[in-house]
Amino acid sequence: MHEFSGLNEECGIFGIWGHPEASELTYIALHSLQHRGQEGAGIVASSGDYLFGARGMGLLTSALSKEQLASLKPFPHAIGHVRYATTGGSELSNVQPFLFKSHTGDLGLAQNGNLVNAMNVRRALEDDGAIFQTTSDSEVFAHLLRREKTGNRKSKIKKVLRQLKGAFAFVIMHEDSLTVALDKHGVRPLMLGQKDGAYCVASETCAFTAIGAEYIRDIEAGEVITITDDGIDFDHYTERTSPHMCSMEYIYFARADSEFRNTSTYRIRKELGRALATEMDVEADIVIGVPDSSLAAANGFSEATGIRQEQGLLKNRYVGRTFITPGQEARERAVRMKLSPVRDIVEGKRVIVIDDSIVRGTTSRFIVKALKQAGAEEVHMGVSSPPLKNPCYYGIDVSTHAEIIASRKNPEEIREEIGADSLTYLSVDRMHEVYYGFGSKGQCDACFTGNYPIDIEETILPQEKDLKQKGV
Numbered sequence: 001m002h003e004f005s006g007l008n009e010e011c012g013i014f015g016i017w018g019h020p021e022a023s024e025l026t027y028i029a030l031h032s033l034q035h036r037g038q039e040g041a042g043i044v045a046s047s048g049d050y051l052f053g054a055r056g057m058g059l060l061t062s063a064l065s066k067e068q069l070a071s072l073k074p075f076p077h078a079i080g081h082v083r084y085a086t087t088g089g090s091e092l093s094n095v096q097p098f099l100f101k102s103h104t105g106d107l108g109l110a111q112n113g114n115l116v117n118a119m120n121v122r123r124a125l126e127d128d129g130a131i132f133q134t135t136s137d138s139e140v141f142a143h144l145l146r147r148e149k150t151g152n153r154k155s156k157i158k159k160v161l162r163q164l165k166g167a168f169a170f171v172i173m174h175e176d177s178l179t180v181a182l183d184k185h186g187v188r189p190l191m192l193g194q195k196d197g198a199y200c201v202a203s204e205t206c207a208f209t210a211i212g213a214e215y216i217r218d219i220e221a222g223e224v225i226t227i228t229d230d231g232i233d234f235d236h237y238t239e240r241t242s243p244h245m246c247s248m249e250y251i252y253f254a255r256a257d258s259e260f261r262n263t264s265t266y267r268i269r270k271e272l273g274r275a276l277a278t279e280m281d282v283e284a285d286i287v288i289g290v291p292d293s294s295l296a297a298a299n300g301f302s303e304a305t306g307i308r309q310e311q312g313l314l315k316n317r318y319v320g321r322t323f324i325t326p327g328q329e330a331r332e333r334a335v336r337m338k339l340s341p342v343r344d345i346v347e348g349k350r351v352i353v354i355d356d357s358i359v360r361g362t363t364s365r366f367i368v369k370a371l372k373q374a375g376a377e378e379v380h381m382g383v384s385s386p387p388l389k390n391p392c393y394y395g396i397d398v399s400t401h402a403e404i405i406a407s408r409k410n411p412e413e414i415r416e417e418i419g420a421d422s423l424t425y426l427s428v429d430r431m432h433e434v435y436y437g438f439g440s441k442g443q444c445d446a447c448f449t450g451n452y453p454i455d456i457e458e459t460i461l462p463q464e465k466d467l468k469q470k471g472v
């Protein structure tokens with residue numbers, strides 16, 4: 001039941017320690033992170049002695065009932081998750097946070113990202129006697145942690161993190177502590193905040209805005225932060241870090257009001273639009289952004305070129321999700337239901353359309369046709385990211401090679417296929433310049449360049465990998 005977008009989301013995580021309204025705040029935070037995952041949601045809360053959890057399928061509002069939320073209300077510590085599956089099918093057993101019970105204590109666990117060595121680690125653990133409850137990659141963390149016998153809790157967690165490969169942002173809850181960890185490449189975003197003196201963490205700062213928390217800073221690659229009643233402890237599980245923040249977070253995934261290093265995604269997207277303007281030399285009467293995610297880039301493009309921005313395409317806000325079986329025809333129908341041209345704005349005009357990405361090409365093909373039918377004289381496509389050519393193994397579903405148009409065709413062939421008068425993509429170099437300009441320490445660009453910063457140990461695509469079905 002995915003949206004008919006060429007790009008599917010990932011997951012959102014949240015955690016808060018020591019607040020009388022921890023579970024309610026977690027619920028509100030998860031609501032603001034809903035764009036990151038719509039397949040399932042859950043909360044695990046700690047009383048200080050035991051962990052309690054509730055989870056369900058679908059959007060947050062249907063996944064957790066009032067009664068479930070009320071049962072978690074008394075507890076001052078909580079973590080939460082909204083899921084878009086990468087590894088493991090879309091079923092209740094894979095919905096996070098996971099809650100494990102043992103005579104040595106409870107463990108709550110939630111992850112955003114994807115572990116590229118999960119299958120190999122799992123096989124080894126199973127051969128050693130482990131019995132898995134889910135088909136999710138994230139579960140290996142719990143098994144590895146339970147097997148660590150020496151050292152204190154933090155050193156055990158650090159040892160486990162060093163065995164994992166891939167992209168991960170973890171929230172790990174014990175009765176008396178909340179630990180958060182980001183992989184050494186820092187692929188996924190993870191932010192630190194504070195609400196009424198209580199520390200909280202979230203995938204995006206929009207969660208802090210939603211609960212009225214202060215945004216302190218971005219958590220760095222390789223960091224491990226432990227929060228207890230005694231305060232906060234900052235550490236790293238490795239010093240060998242190599243920051244590669246996901247470029248697509250800036251381009252498409254994160255909410256426009258979410259901030260990275262105190263800069264809103266909106267501003268970054270606007271700058272990507274300005275950068276595109278330096279590489280796209282086309283005369284036109286109006287600029288139109290494809291709603292929603294490309295309006296900022298269109299705004300930047302318009303400011304840089306002086307070409308007026310108009311709302312020439314309208315998005316039907318009730319077509320967030322269409323429950324039609326996948327297939328190209330259904331996808332096209334879904335785009336038609338979603339976007340519609342404003343005829344008297346585009347009629348007789350030379351139009352530049354700015355979109356943030358082309359994946360399958362369904363959206364741009366439809367837009368060019370619809371604008372021309374509405375009377376546009378020329379339709380030029382500007383894309384505020386480089387050609388997207390490769391799938392992602394790090395927690396985002398950007399389809400398979402076969403479906404990605406730029407993995408089969410060059411820009412001129414794509415222009416022809418979508419029927420545009422011209423097509424310009426942002427270059428990889430200009431994209432990186434924009435990010436570095438905002439203080440980024442390094443980006444992953446593998447879906448554009450094929451340079452995967454973390455070796456792909458398991459070549460099977462995460463979204464095609466259901467460990468149970470594969471009989472692992």
Ligand SMILES: O=P(O)(O)OC[C@H]1O[C@H](OP(=O)(O)OP(=O)(O)O)[C@H](O)[C@@H]1O
Nearest residue numbers: 005006291292293358359360361362363
């Ligand atoms: O080439 P395609 O396979 O059609 O995919 C690309 C489109 O998908 C995304 O938008 P989405 O439909 O998710 O909507 P949004 O911009 O409103 O989030 C993206 O912003 C492009 O518009």
Ligand SMILES: NC(=O)CC[C@H](N)C(=O)O
Nearest residue numbers: 010011085086087112113
């Ligand atoms: N999109 C994600 O971050 C998913 C987390 C985890 N790999 C899962 O499939 O549940």
Ligand code: SF4
Nearest residue numbers: 246247392444446447
């Ligand atoms: S491959 Fe693309 S989508 Fe995946 S983490 Fe890298 S930049 Fe992000």
Ligand SMILES: [Mg+2]
Nearest residue numbers: 290291292293
């Ligand atoms: Mg879009």
